[in-house]
Amino acid sequence: MKLAVMGAGAVGRSVVELADEYGHDVTAFADSTGAAVDADGIDAEAALEHKERVGSVGEADAAAALGADYDCLVEATPTTLGDAHPGFEHVEAALERDRHVVLANKGPVAERYDDVMALADAGAGEVRFEATVGGAIPVIATIEGMDPSHVTAARGVLNGTANFVLSRMAAEGLGYEHVLAEAQDLGVAEADPTFDVDGTDAALKCAILANVLHGGGYSLDDVDVQGIRDVPSSALELAAEDGRTVRLIGEVTADGDVRVGPRLVTEHDTLAVTGTQNIVQLETTNAGRLNISGRGAGGPETASAVLADVGRLPER
Amino acid sequence: MSESPPEGDADERQAHTVRLELVDEPGELLNALRPIAENGGNLLSVFHERGSLTPRGRIPVEVDLECTPRQFETVVEALREAGVNVIQAGTERYGEEVTVLLAGALVGTDLSDTLSRIEECTSASVVDFSLTDEQGADGVSSARLRLAATEGSVNAALDCVRDVADEKELHVVEPLVEGEA
Ligand SMILES: NC(=O)c1ccc[n+]([C@@H]2O[C@H](COP(=O)([O-])OP(=O)(O)OC[C@H]3O[C@@H](n4cnc5c(N)ncnc54)[C@H](OP(=O)(O)O)[C@@H]3O)[C@@H](O)[C@H]2O)c1
Numbered sequence: 001m002k003l004a005v006m007g008a009g010a011v012g013r014s015v016v017e018l019a020d021e022y023g024h025d026v027t028a029f030a031d032s033t034g035a036a037v038d039a040d041g042i043d044a045e046a047a048l049e050h051k052e053r054v055g056s057v058g059e060a061d062a063a064a065a066l067g068a069d070y071d072c073l074v075e076a077t078p079t080t081l082g083d084a085h086p087g088f089e090h091v092e093a094a095l096e097r098d099r100h101v102v103l104a105n106k107g108p109v110a111e112r113y114d115d116v117m118a119l120a121d122a123g124a125g126e127v128r129f130e131a132t133v134g135g136a137i138p139v140i141a142t143i144e145g146m147d148p149s150h151v152t153a154a155r156g157v158l159n160g161t162a163n164f165v166l167s168r169m170a171a172e173g174l175g176y177e178h179v180l181a182e183a184q185d186l187g188v189a190e191a192d193p194t195f196d197v198d199g200t201d202a203a204l205k206c207a208i209l210a211n212v213l214h215g216g217g218y219s220l221d222d223v224d225v226q227g228i229r230d231v232p233s234s235a236l237e238l239a240a241e242d243g244r245t246v247r248l249i250g251e252v253t254a255d256g257d258v259r260v261g262p263r264l265v266t267e268h269d270t271l272a273v274t275g276t277q278n279i280v281q282l283e284t285t286n287a288g289r290l291n292i293s294g295r296g297a298g299g300p301e302t303a304s305a306v307l308a309d310v311g312r313l314p315e316r
Numbered sequence: 317m318s319e320s321p322p323e324g325d326a327d328e329r330q331a332h333t334v335r336l337e338l339v340d341e342p343g344e345l346l347n348a349l350r351p352i353a354e355n356g357g358n359l360l361s362v363f364h365e366r367g368s369l370t371p372r373g374r375i376p377v378e379v380d381l382e383c384t385p386r387q388f389e390t391v392v393e394a395l396r397e398a399g400v401n402v403i404q405a406g407t408e409r410y411g412e413e414v415t416v417l418l419a420g421a422l423v424g425t426d427l428s429d430t431l432s433r434i435e436e437c438t439s440a441s442v443v444d445f446s447l448t449d450e451q452g453a454d455g456v457s458s459a460r461l462r463l464a465a466t467e468g469s470v471n472a473a474l475d476c477v478r479d480v481a482d483e484k485e486l487h488v489v490e491p492l493v494e495g496e497a
Contacts, residue, residue, distance in 0.1 A: 155492070230487040234448040235417045235458035239489075241446070242415060242460060243373075246489055263492040264415055271492070 001100075001310055002039075004028035004065050006090050007076030008048075008057050011104045011131070014303035015074055016044045022307040028068035032077075034058050035065040066093045071316045072100040074306055079106045079204065081220060088112055091119070091127070098124040100316070102309040104131040104302055110204035111219045113211040124316075128309035133205045134158060136301035137294040138308070139280045140212060146284055148213050153283040155251040158205045160276030160296045161189045161196035162228050162248040166262070167274040170236040170245050176229065188276055198227035199248060199260040206250040210258045218258065226261035243267050254283075331360060332381055332388050334395070335404035337374040345377065351394035357381040374401070401443065403464060412470045413443070414493065416477055418459045420486035422447065427459075433480045440465040440473035 001024045005012050008031035019026050025041040034056030036047040047057040056062075066073075073094035075087050084107030091108050094101050096119070103109060108116050109129045120127045130140045134156070143151050157163050161183060168179045180197070183189035195201045203223040210218040228248050239245050249263040249271060265272050270291050273279045278296030283289055295301045338344045345364065352359060360380040368376060383391060392405045403413070422430070427447070435442055444462035465473040474490055481488045 230419060231489060232419050232456055232458055234456075235419045235460075235489060238446055238448060238458050238460040239417060242462075244415065246417070247492075249492055251492075262489045264417060264489055265492050269492075 001025075001071040001313070001316075002027045002069060003072055003074055003310065004030075004068055004070035004094075004099075005074045005076065006030050006065065006087075007074075007078075007105070008051055009076065009078075010299035011302045011306070012074070012076035013048065014299035015076065015104075015306050016042075016047070018300065018303050018307060019044075022311065024307070024310060027070050028065035029057050030062045030065035031057050033062060035060040035062045037064050037068045039069045066090065070099060072102055072310055072313060074102050074104070074310070075108070076104040076306070079110075079201075081107065081111060081200075084108045084111045088115070091116055095119040095123050095125045095127070098316075100125045100310075100313045101127045102131075102306050102313070103127070103129040104306050106132040106201075106204045106208060109211065110207040113208070113218065114216045117216060126313055128312060129208065130309045131302045131305035133208050134278050134280055134292075135160075135294070135296040135298065136305055137278060137280060137292050137296065138305070139209070139292065141308070141312070142290065142292060143209075143212055143282065146282070146287065146290075148215070150285045150287070151213055151282050152254040152285060153252060154209050154213060154280060155249055155271070156280035157247055157271060157273055157278055158250045158280070158296065159196050159199075159202040159248060160278060161193060162199070162202065163273065163278070164188050164276050165197065166228055166231070166236070166246055166248060169231075169233050170240060171274075173233060173237065175233050176231070197229055199225040200227075202248060202250045203258075203260045206252055206258050206260055209250075210252045210256070213252055214256050222258055224257075224259040224261070226259075228262050231262050239264060240267070245272050247272055327384055327386075329358075329382050329384055332357075332383065333404070334379050334381070334392065334402055336377045336379065336395070337401040337403055338377055340369075340373070340375050347398065348377070348395065348400045349379070351398050351400075352379065352381055352391050355383075355390045355394050356387040357383040357391045376403070403443075412465045412468075413462060414465065414470055414473065414491045415460060415462045416474070416491060417489035418461065418477075418481060418486050419456065419489070420481075420484070421455045422457045422459055422486065424455050425484040425486065430480055430484060430486070431461075434461070434463075434477055440469065440476075 003026045016026050028037045036042045036058030037060045051057045087105040088108045091101050133139045165179050203225045207218045244264050245267050246262050250260045252258050279293035281291050363378040440463040443464045446460045448458045
């Protein structure tokens with residue numbers, strides 16, 4: 001398939017680098033200030049080198065990428081709240097041209113799921129978004145495989161940064177600020193970790209899961225969110241004395257309630273993963289409980305989920 | 317917590333079950349059984365689940381006994397007085413236990429009031445409580461509460477804890493009650 005990749009960050013870059021391995025051609029590649037467009041396939045190396053030198057992937061207008069010749073648009077621009085700009089407009093442009101869309105960007109499906117699905121229903125293009133929840137972990141595909149009607153609830157650890165901080169605080173008896181600074185040094189936490197430690201990122205993922213399980217209607221506003229900043233290390237010590245620990249858990253219940261917050265679990269609970277690991281637990285009818293864990297973030301990891309989605313699309 | 321008087325004729329001898337939680341030390345079981353015999357209870361069976369430990373490393377023990385409802389009340393009281401942790405007595409089943417953490421200005425917001433309010437507004441009882449003695453510079457401390465809730469009332473108990481905590485601007489770390497979903 002011919003891909004138009006919007007965004008040249010960790011994810012977009014990896015998609016461009018790995019596309020060939022999965023049998024696809026990248027015909028357009030854009031960042032915030034420029035684009036590389038070639039109907040026969042762009043020169044990935046040259047585009048990344050151009051970005052290194054000049055700051056953008058190419059000389060073409062970033063908007064030119066949207067009008068290029070492609071079968072599937074890969075959306076990997078920053079996740080934004082509310083109107084989900086600019087991701088939503090990119091999705092809209094592609095679907096209106098009957099092109100497929102694969103999202104890594106959570107914004108459009110967390111904040112404007114119903115709008116996105118209405119656009120998809122109106123045209124011939126399909127929308128997939130495996131990479132938006134749990135990075136490399138095939139969560140959406142698993143739910144789809146079981147059929148959402150057989151999955152009654154979902155819960156899990158969906159933010160690697162928060163999990164790293166909590167599991168290190170518990171293991172080392174260190175304070176929040178200390179561990180966060182360490183995570184920033186290691187590149188596990190971003191310079192501005194607000195989205196991760198306040199639970200927003202996990203909440204967006206839960207809104208997406210709720211949309212899939214309950215047929216739409218959810219956005220961030222529907223999620224009861226509590227972050228990890230107010231969990232002192234003394235609380236983790238008390239938990240440990242009792243064979244327990246604390247994890248930032250996101251939950252979508254059968255009743256349709258969605259919440260994210262620090263929760264007590266036993267130390268050996270399946271959900272008590274350590275480090276940046278993510279895990280999703282699905283409650284199913286007939287098949288009991290399913291657990292899937294793995295890497296929840298990272299360029300190649302997320303790109304692998306994006307390219308797996310591309311592989312699930314029908315030929316155009 | 318208070319036991320409602322069991323149903324039926326107050327003088328009729330019936331079978332009752334108590335669930336206890338014992339420390340794994342020699343003599344503990346005997347210690348727990350003495351108040352039963354001393355108060356007119358007739359031991360029917362003792363199920364000592366040695367293999368399975370409670371989260372606090374205690375041994376769960378189930379005792380079946382025969383006595384009148386009135387005697388049963390005395391037996392349960394005597395057990396508690398002897399320092400035995402009674403998880404369930406007769407028909408009132410404190411079958412579900414949950415642990416929560418509280419963090420914040422616990423002492424500054426009247427800890428004993430917090431605890432008694434939690435006891436008051438739920439069908440739950442605080443069976444265990446630990447507080448960190450070290451208070452940070454900002455007066456933040458943490459507490460761990462184990463609540464025994466009557467069957468089916470775990471969510472109500474947690475709602476109550478949340479309400480009390482909200483009012484006092486304390487943070488609650490709730491347990492993940494799996495399968496509730
Ligand atoms: N990183 C992960 O592990 C991961 C995992 C799952 C999902 N995601 C999601 O995937 C998306 C991309 O993540 P990332 O880590 O690659 O983000 P990133 O490093 O912040 O990169 C975002 C890219 O989008 C470009 N961009 C911004 N506005 C644009 C516009 N109007 N048109 C075209 N390109 C535009 C930026 O351009 P400039 O380079 O010019 O600034 C940048 O290259 C995000 O929505 C993120 O939430 C990421």
